[in-house]
Amino acid sequence: MNRGCAWWTDWLCGLGRMALLAREAFGSLLRGRAHARDVLVQIHFMGVKSQSVVLVTGAFTGMVLAAQTFFQFHKVKMDTATLAVVSVSMCSELGPVLTGLMVAGRVGAAIAAELGTMRVTEQIDALRTLATHPVDYLVVPRLLAAHIALPLLTAEAITVGIGAGYLVGVGLLGIDAAYAWHNMLRYTGVIDVTIGLIKAVIYGGIVALVGCYKGLNCGLGAEGVGRATTEAVVVASISILVANFFLTLGLTPLLTALGL
Structure with missing residues (x-):
């Protein structure tokens, strides 16, 4: 019983400390205390150096999604709707989530270790x-750099994923190019792209905030740094997956009500 109480107490205390760190950081950001040079260095580290893993992830996700969708849609003669499914999925769900997870594994760990x-x-x-x-x-x-870099990386992943899905569907599986492109444009709306980019902004904040919190509060010694690095990746990844569920439930009706 005592162990359970201690676990919950530690978890709640950690959540409170992270909330205080977020409040302090955003307050400092609003007061303009961020130096442009430091922000550009971090954008280069988080954005430019993460492009390779994000682009590879987006490309192969789009290709696999196109192939699996085609195999199922072909049974009911809906081959030309394959690219539309790839587009909507990459824009609103797979693009931002997979980009956030990849960046959490690379950038979140690096921030916590540093x-x-x-x-x-x-x-x-x-x-x-x-x-x-x-x-x-x-x-x-x-x-600030994470809030800027994640939407840009997500946009790249979405673009490459759709392009790779198009190449597999049209070039490898024989889908009619004109109908595939027409259906993609017909069923992919501004709301799908908007949801994906909003999610990316939030996921960037999660990755940076969790990494900074774990690094600033790590234990002493090499063991403490290693534990903080592992916890940063795990907590950020789980937080992204949990947040994705609630964002999907909340953003879609909200943006629909706004007329997007």
Whole structure:
């Protein structure tokens, strides 16, 4: 009983500390304390250097989705609707979710390891002695960069996924190109793209915030840094999957009501 209470208490305390870190970071961001150079460095690290894994993931996801959809639709003579399913799925669900998971595995772990190492080697304490707030210098640039980089990476993954699905469907499976393209444009709306990009912005904040929190609060020693890195990836990935469910339920009727 005591162990269960301790587990829940630790979890709630950690959630509260993360909420306080988010409030402090967004407050600092609104006050304009982020340096442009630091933000550009983080955008390059999170965006440019993550392109290869995101593009490969998007391409093969689009190809597999096109093949599996074709095999099922071919049974009911709906071959030309294959690309429409690929497009809607990549725009609103698979594109942002898979991009978020890939970036969480690469960037979230790197952020936690970097900040954790700085904490262990007392570099964060040194920043405080130099009158530099760690949140302003370390958290805010990463948070802002993630909000910018994730939607761009998601847009690339969506584009490449649809293109790869088109090549497989038309070039390999023999779907009529004109009808496939027409059905894709007919059934893919602005709301699908909007939902995907909004999700990407939120997932970027989750990855950066979880990585920074785990790094700033890691245990001492190499074991603490390793544990913080693992926890950052696991917590960010689970948070993205949980948030995706609630965002799907909330965004679709909201944007529909707004007329998108």
